[in-house]
Amino acid sequence: MTTNIDQPFNREVQYAAKRLAVIRSAAGAFRRRGYHNTSMVLIAKSLGLSKAALYYYVKSxxxxxxxxxxxxxxxxxxxxxxxxxxxxxxxxxxxxxxxxxxxxxxxxxxxxxxxxxxxxxxxxxxxxxxxxxxxxxxxxxxxxxxxxxxxxxxxxxxxxxxxxxxxxxxxxxxxxxxxxxxxxxxxxxxxxxxxxxxx
Amino acid sequence: MTTNIDQPFNREVQYAAKRLAVIRSAAGAFRRRGYHNTSMVLIAKSLGLSKAALYYYVKSxxxxxxxxxxxxxxxxxxxxxxxxxxxxxxxxxxxxxxxxxxxxxxxxxxxxxxxxxxxxxxxxxxxxxxxxxxxxxxxxxxxxxxxxxxxxxxxxxxxxxxxxxxxxxxxxxxxxxxxxxxxxxxxxxxxxxxxxxxx
DNA sequence: AACTTATTCGACCTGAAAGTCAATCTCTAG
DNA sequence: CTAGAGATTGACTTTCAGGTCGAATAAGTT
The missing domain is CATH 1.10.357.10 (Tetracycline Repressor, domain 2)
Structure with a gap:
């Protein structure tokens, strides 16, 4: 499997990896707390990001x-x-x-x-x-x-x-x-x- | 089982029956649409009531x-x-x-x-x-x-x-x-x- | 009929969370 | 070393649903 580490200088790969990390992290939170009980701020914080940064990787x-x-x-x-x-x-x-x-x-x-x-x-x-x-x-x-x-x-x-x-x-x-x-x-x-x- | 029809002039019974109707109706909506996708306005409307009236029967x-x-x-x-x-x-x-x-x-x-x-x-x-x-x-x-x-x-x-x-x-x-x-x-x-x- | 209590409503308030944006920081290619 | 693209942010706007309130209506009692 290709990981982000393989191509640390390829920005597209990095972007895709980070986007995936957002999805994965959110998935875990959704599973534990439920979709509506999980705010975007919480997802962001658990990745050490601000909410606004999330919207760089996902549309909504x-x-x-x-x-x-x-x-x-x-x-x-x-x-x-x-x-x-x-x-x-x-x-x-x-x-x-x-x-x-x-x-x-x-x-x-x-x-x-x-x-x-x-x-x-x-x-x-x-x-x-x-x-x-x-x-x-x-x-x-x-x-x-x-x-x-x-x-x-x-x-x-x-x-x-x-x-x-x-x-x-x-x-x-x-x-x-x-x-x-x-x-x-x-x-x-x-x-x-x-x-x-x-x- | 005791139904509301048994005691149409007993206010407590009527109140309890209506409250139960609210819960039941909401339960059906929750089951179909999910809790967070069901608004109080919707629950009220499906009973022919206004939202405010709902709060006469339930606290939240x-x-x-x-x-x-x-x-x-x-x-x-x-x-x-x-x-x-x-x-x-x-x-x-x-x-x-x-x-x-x-x-x-x-x-x-x-x-x-x-x-x-x-x-x-x-x-x-x-x-x-x-x-x-x-x-x-x-x-x-x-x-x-x-x-x-x-x-x-x-x-x-x-x-x-x-x-x-x-x-x-x-x-x-x-x-x-x-x-x-x-x-x-x-x-x-x-x-x-x-x-x-x-x- | 007058009075009281139960029930209902329209209009309003409020807070939380989604989503936006201009400004800023950080890389890395040349 | 630096210009410009990539990445991130704080502060702001927007939206919407939960909840409140005083007034109005209906129902019951005397």
Missing amino acids: KEEILYECHIMVYGAMDEAVKSVRGQGENGLEKLKLLYGAFAALMTRDGLALLADVDSLKGEFQATVLARRGKIERAVTRIVEGGMKDGSIKKSDPKVTVFFFMGALNWLNVWYEPGGRLSGEMIADAFVEQMSVGVAS | KEEILYECHIMVYGAMDEAVKSVRGQGENGLEKLKLLYGAFAALMTRDGLALLADVDSLKGEFQATVLARRGKIERAVTRIVEGGMKDGSIKKSDPKVTVFFFMGALNWLNVWYEPGGRLSGEMIADAFVEQMSVGVAS
């Missing part, structure tokens, strides 16, 4: 939220891609994917934000589209598993929403560095999910 | 959110109480309880709000305490099931958070009157949860 607070969402869905798209062709059947494939999702949340500090309603117009439409795309990808895998007999037959949508909900709820209670390690949680989630849906 | 917007939380946890406490002594083992007891929880969400229109961070001081402390109480009650049942052999042994907290997350996520996607009926969802959730945790 809403844009930050948008980028937070896109970042997660981008990583999820990657995870979906990475299980293509993997796994002997639908269930195995689903376990791999769900494990990857759980790792994103616990290891990479990403978080499914629920604040879609705070986005307007194009922003919201795009995020909803991306979310729909992921949901469909997961649902397709589940349906595949139902066909090949590895996953118990029932309404695929309800099945998917059940275990995706657990993922979202992670944001609320999981604290890195706590008693429960990320790997432990991810493993337990995969286990509980897979047993719940298996034939 | 935060109090409404608080009451929304309390309403849900109250109903959950009832559900916990109603399964006391029921069920042959931990798993059966858990299925009853979880089914009751799911019914609260789908049938009674209640919703676990995630916006705990928008509450301050005493309000937040109380809500967190109530949530903790429910979590402990559920965890105790799970631990009981692990002891009597009906539930697979693993970390109880992770186990509980997994299926409680699914419940919370319901708020985001479930729309009454849609393709999926409330009963259907509740049944599917109980099934998927119980298979996931059973020995």
Whole structure:
């Protein structure tokens, strides 16, 4: 991966790195305190900047939220891609994917934000589209598993929403560095999910 | 149950009924749009009132959110109480309880709000305490099931958070009157949860 | 009818947080 | 070394939603 350190004199790279730092830092604050309980001043201060400087990197607070969402869905798209062709059947494939999702949340500090309603117009439409795309990808895998007999037959949508909900709820209670390690949680989630849906 | 219609001339009863209507209406709006995306003017309008009139029934917007939380946890406490002594083992007891929880969400229109961070001081402390109480009650049942052999042994907290997350996520996607009926969802959730945790 | 109390409202106040901008500091290319 | 682009800031404006208040209306009581 290319980091800012690789090209300390390339201003575009530096700019992109700093912009990313803003998004990341905000994402963490949004996850902990919620979007509306996090002011731009707070985001700025946590980076040692003034609020005005933030607007050198982003157009608006809403844009930050948008980028937070896109970042997660981008990583999820990657995870979906990475299980293509993997796994002997639908269930195995689903376990791999769900494990990857759980790792994103616990290891990479990403978080499914629920604040879609705070986005307007194009922003919201795009995020909803991306979310729909992921949901469909997961649902397709589940349906595949139902066909090949590895996953118990029932309404695929309800099945998917059940275990995706657990993922979202992670944001609320999981604290890195706590008693429960990320790997432990991810493993337990995969286990509980897979047993719940298996034939 | 006592309704406002029972005592149309009792002012205290009328007042309480109207106050409840405010809370309920707000709860629905909070669930759909989120707390911060719902203005007091909007809540008022949806009841055919002016904003000022709202403040005759509640002290602040935060109090409404608080009451929304309390309403849900109250109903959950009832559900916990109603399964006391029921069920042959931990798993059966858990299925009853979880089914009751799911019914609260789908049938009674209640919703676990995630916006705990928008509450301050005493309000937040109380809500967190109530949530903790429910979590402990559920965890105790799970631990009981692990002891009597009906539930697979693993970390109880992770186990509980997994299926409680699914419940919370319901708020985001479930729309009454849609393709999926409330009963259907509740049944599917109980099934998927119980298979996931059973020995 | 007169009086009291409950309920509702329009108009206003206020504070917090998003967003802007001209001025300033800091790099680095030449 | 210095000019000019890049980066950052303090101070300001703007907007909007929560909350207040006194007046007006409705309802109930005697």
